[in-house]
Amino acid sequence: MTKQIEPAVFIPAAILAIGGVAAVLMAGDQAEIVFTAARDFITDTAGWVYSVGIGMFLIAALVVALSDWGRIKLGPDDSVPEFSFMAWFAMLFSAGMGIGLMFFAVAEPITHYLSPPGAAPETQAAAQQSMVLTFFHWGIHAWAVYVIVGLSLAYFAFRHGLPLTIRSALYPLIGDRIYGPIGHLVDVIAILGTLFGVATSLGYGVTQINAGLNAVFGLEISAPVQVTLIAIITLMATTSVLAGLDKGIRRLSQINLYLAIGLLAFVLIMGPTLFLIGAYVQNIGHYVDQLATLTFNVDAYGDGEWISAWTLFYWGWWISWSPFVGMFIARISRGRTIREFIIGALFGPTLFTFLWMTVYGNSALLEVMGNAASPILEAVRGGQSELALFALLDTLPLASVTSVIAIVLITTFFVTSSDSGSLVKSTLAAGGALTPPIWQRLFWALLEGVVAAVLLIGGGLAALQSATIAAALPFTLVIGLAFIGLVRAWSMETARKAGQQSAAQMPVEGVAVPWKVRLRLMFSRPAPAEVESWINATAEPAFRELIPEMEKLGHTATIESEDGRLSLRVAHGDDPDFIYGVALKAYEANSDAEIERTQTDDNSYARAEVFLREGGQHYDVFGYSKNQLIRDMLRHYEHHLQWLHHMQHVG
Incomplete structure (x- = not known):
């Protein structure tokens, strides 16, 4: 409001x-x-x-x-x-x-x-x-x-x-x-x-x-x-x-x-x-x-x-x-x-x-x-x-x-x-x-x-x-x-990028979705309703499963939902929070141009694109299993922790 x-x-x-x-x-x-x-007094005494x-x-x-x-x-x-x-x-x-x-x-x-x-x-x-x-x-x-x-x-x-x-x-x-x-x-x-x-x-x-x-x-x-x-x-x-x-x-x-x-x-x-x-x-x-x-x-x-x-x-x-x-x-x-x-x-x-x-x-x-x-x-x-x-x-x-x-x-x-x-x-x-x-x-x-x-x-x-x-x-x-x-x-932003480059890469692959199925999903064109259903049925439970584990480690985690966007926020006190989310983005089938969700038709398709605190990451996770999505989130979270480490030295 x-x-x-x-x-x-x-x-x-x-x-x-x-x-x-x-x-x-x-x-x-x-x-x-x-x-x-x-x-006149200011310009005469402190004009320089x-x-x-x-x-x-x-x-x-x-x-x-x-x-x-x-x-x-x-x-x-x-x-x-x-x-x-x-x-x-x-x-x-x-x-x-x-x-x-x-x-x-x-x-x-x-x-x-x-x-x-x-x-x-x-x-x-x-x-x-x-x-x-x-x-x-x-x-x-x-x-x-x-x-x-x-x-x-x-x-x-x-x-x-x-x-x-x-x-x-x-x-x-x-x-x-x-x-x-x-x-x-x-x-x-x-x-x-x-x-x-x-x-x-x-x-x-x-x-x-x-x-x-x-x-x-x-x-x-x-x-x-x-x-x-x-x-x-x-x-x-x-x-x-x-x-x-x-x-x-x-x-x-x-x-x-x-x-x-x-x-x-x-x-x-x-x-x-x-x-x-x-x-x-x-x-x-x-x-x-x-x-x-x-x-x-x-x-x-x-x-x-x-x-x-x-x-x-x-x-x-x-x-x-x-x-x-x-x-x-x-x-x-x-x-x-x-x-x-x-x-x-x-x-x-x-x-x-x-x-x-x-x-x-x-x-x-x-x-x-x-x-x-x-x-x-x-x-x-x-x-x-x-x-x-x-x-x-x-x-x-x-x-x-x-x-x-x-x-x-x-x-x-x-x-x-x-x-x-x-x-x-x-x-x-x-x-x-x-x-x-x-x-x-x-x-x-x-x-x-x-x-x-x-x-x-x-x-x-x-x-x-x-x-x-x-x-x-x-x-x-x-x-x-x-x-x-x-x-x-800006120095902290530089440190963030350094953290992303130096953090270990955790594998996203899992047994829940065979690689051949995953390959077919990469070429699929799901309808917006399918992507929205996946966000509700897979992404949200994945985020909810992470919350108690984060709390055990002393960090408050909350789920934030907005029209077509679902995110997990992990608080870090005075340091910047970690945000990982998926957003439903609809596109025209023939031009790959993003359109409003209210303008979709039978020829449009959608993607579940990952976004972080700094903005969209331009890749699709639709079809990921719950475990795969958690692994992807942890990969970015490790980048965030590495960035916080660099930031302490920069600051």
Whole structure:
């Protein structure tokens, strides 16, 4: 049964969210002063922690992807990805950086061009440096943080059955205490960080939508208009929530991707195409060339002002967003290998982001370098960065059409960010349920819109942004500890395989079924009803016969039954339990494709396939006698004991 609510998480998170907004509004400008001072103190005294942490997360992700650990699946060994690669990539892209790309693709390169840290302003050198810095802030480092957090959650949730919550990443460090106050606190903090982080971005998004509507239709730029837009778009987000993950977020994410590619292609084709293609290649080259230097640059020989205002700001922002994005990409990545997860999440969105930033950023740079009176420069200089994208589109044909498409794209990014954020928060508040109740998702979607609107009116967005960045410091340490736990868990998996290879092989053959009969069974195609009857008549008695013998040896053994699946679980105290079971799997007679049991017909057949704790073993034991099945189970149990022996030495 799906858990509806985790009271120790939901109630404090809801109270603190509402109370936090009220406190920020009542404190007014004082809240921003306090939070900004805290942020500045942290970045001045411990800013190097962000830089070292981000750099180590990236190195760790790449090393793991290239290691043998990369073959491990985020789920049982026989699991398959829930979503196609294109759908998966679209959701990665939409959740990670959607609104930000629309807002900063033009504004950030122009800002660096006007005030570069290591070049003369408004020169060719400043233009080149502005793109490298933009790539640096929006590139592979951000996704390295998301990957480490997402790996921790997906691995322990899908492979070891822990809740899909932030607390599960700490399991190797505190064990079952994740289910107590410490775990509740971690999840509450994650909910609040997600709520205020997404609300802040939604505030930026709606200001850009308002700017676009002003540019196209002359709609007034004002707080009442923006609050109305938030209300409308929040209602759209609730509709997406009701549609569910597959029909809601997945479809909207794919729409986002198609619209983004279409708008990108238009600017690329109608703009300076050959220049942009060359700039993309050169920007990547400069980025790779300066990657190590930029990663570990903490401005030790300078005043650190620019690093704090830009690089450390971004590092803190990505870290503060990592519970949200990491948990979401974990949720959509069940069944993929660790290598596929890392490579796909690191390089797929990053390369697309680089292309996006090049097409928009270099187009804008080319425009302003040849026109000192460009409206793009006026918008950025005047502190109206939300107008920069539309000022660029206005230099190209069909500006009204492309501006409308841009507004639609920002809106759909808004909706998917709100929807995916609601999914994450409701999953946390429901104790890690993969399908949290609709009412919870609606609650968080509506609260997100209310928070964004209230803070937009009260001017609290900057205060909360500063607070979120300051809070990212302790979470950097949490991510590091979670990765240490991951390494320990993967080492135990390696030990498990070593145990399986070194354990003695017990013979399965017996006298109950002659070998000729067994040979015929290997080529048989039994009906699902026959396999189900065999499970009830042979497998279950075999398991029951083992229970008292296990108890004599001091281990509690229990039988677990689920539709078409029967398993024996042997408890080993603090060590992982041993699980051996048989599952009825039905197949089409002509294609050997697995089908639902409810879809069987006269041409289908079934197998009794063995599964263990780590997943399906892909071999059939239908027709085994009771003794043969016990012997097969003992063979795997001996592997398990050998693994526990290895694990003690590894741990």
